Amino acid sequence: MPDRTARRIIASGLLALVSYAAAVSPAAAYDHEGEQGRFGIRLLEIPENRLDDPRSHAFIVDHVNPGTTFTRRLEVFSTSSEPRHVTVYPAAARVGNGGFTFAPGRAGNELTSWITLDRTEVDVPPHGHVPVTATVAVPPTASKGERYAVIWAEISSASPGPSGNIALVNRVGVRTYLDVGPGGDPPTSFRIGEVTAGRTDDGRPRLVAEVGNTGERAVDLEGEVRLSEGPSALSAGPFRSAGATTLPPGGHGQVAVLLGDDLPAGPWKFRFIVRSGRVSRTTTGTITFPAAGERAVAKGDPSVPVLAACAAAAIAAAILLVMNLRRFRRRPLDGEAA
Incomplete structure (x- = not known):
């Protein structure tokens, strides 16, 4: 007989909203809307050198040298009229042919081992919000390359029905794109x-x-x-x-x-x-x-580029024509002294 206490994930993804965090730079919010209102997580700060980067308003996007430690402030919020208990944790992700994909459950990777949250569980009051700080400590021995993860906010609740022993899990998160290596940010093209x-x-x-x-x-x-x-x-x-x-x-x-x-x-x-x-x-x-x-x-x-190449070719041809004409004019006529 199958395990009737198995957990069932009914929502796992990033749903973008047009939203702004109060009293900070604009930050995209990611949330889930259910019968009891919305809950979500959003960034509360953006690096000064990335204020003009729309991705940094939605995701944690950064490039750092090995041995760097930095923090990012986030906020868990709820529009429900009831208090919500929310679990917050980092989990692995990858970028490949299928796009940005999330690891199942709480599976980790190298990047998640570098991420520490000051709160792993928060009680959000009705129509309230609670700050969470993520600290990312990159080891001095970290190799060059880009890593991916998600900082999830998750709510579990018992399912309706006669048994009520299956947990329904809703989670939403903020993506993390962290590149590590000496020097500046690698080119994006x-x-x-x-x-x-x-x-x-x-x-x-x-x-x-x-x-x-x-x-x-x-x-x-x-x-x-x-x-x-x-x-x-x-x-x-x-x-x-x-x-x-x-x-x-x-x-x-x-x-x-x-x-x-x-x-x-x-x-x-x-x-x-x-x-x-x-x-x-x-x-x-x-x-x-x-x-x-x-x-x-x-x-x-x-x-x-094609037009520029054509223009360059035309200019080169004109220069060559002028040089040939000058050489032709300088050739001595028959009977003239050289």
Whole structure:
């Protein structure tokens, strides 16, 4: 007979809200909403050198040298009219072909062994909040590279029903991306490849960009599309991707943006912007949206590097032509002394 006291996890993920922590720099909150209100966890501080990095408003993102110790203040909050008992702990995560993935339960890794919380259990009053400080102590012997973890806030409750002996567990967390190594922050870079147009099963148009991480840190890629010069000189947008595509260094994936379901097929001029934190890339071109079930490859405009290369080639050709003309003019005529 199966163990009837087995725990069942019914929610495990990061749900982004547009929210701000009081009296501090804007910080994204991650929460879970249930029948008894919301509970969540959010950052209360951002490193001064990363204030212009949107990822640092949502996640713990940093680069430090081996032997460094630093802290981050967080806050556990609840909108419930009842007090909530919340467990807080770090657990392992990884970035791979499947994006940012969480280890089951409380499984640890190297990074979680460096993280200490000043509170592992908090009692949040009705409609209240409780601060939690995370201390990250990187050993002097730590090897170079980026590590990943999540700081979870978790609530357990007995399930309804005749037995009531199965625990329902809701947890939400803040991601941690910590790079370790001498010197400065490794470069963050990515490229946009082919852009294709298609439609969802219900006929809604979308643009999909192939992307590749060419830098040395993981990226969380979000897309934005603007359309112009459409039928009857229409413009549309901006349209934004519903979520982020997380890629490890050297990884490849797609960024998809759904567009308005009432858009004419085109042709359209598009501007596709992909961002991760402070880094952005843009590609432009022309597209006509196909019928449902079909796929169309965008006709791209020449990129800035291509145009620059063409301009450089034209200048070099002009210089060579001028030099040849001067040499031709200096050649002695027949019968002239050299």
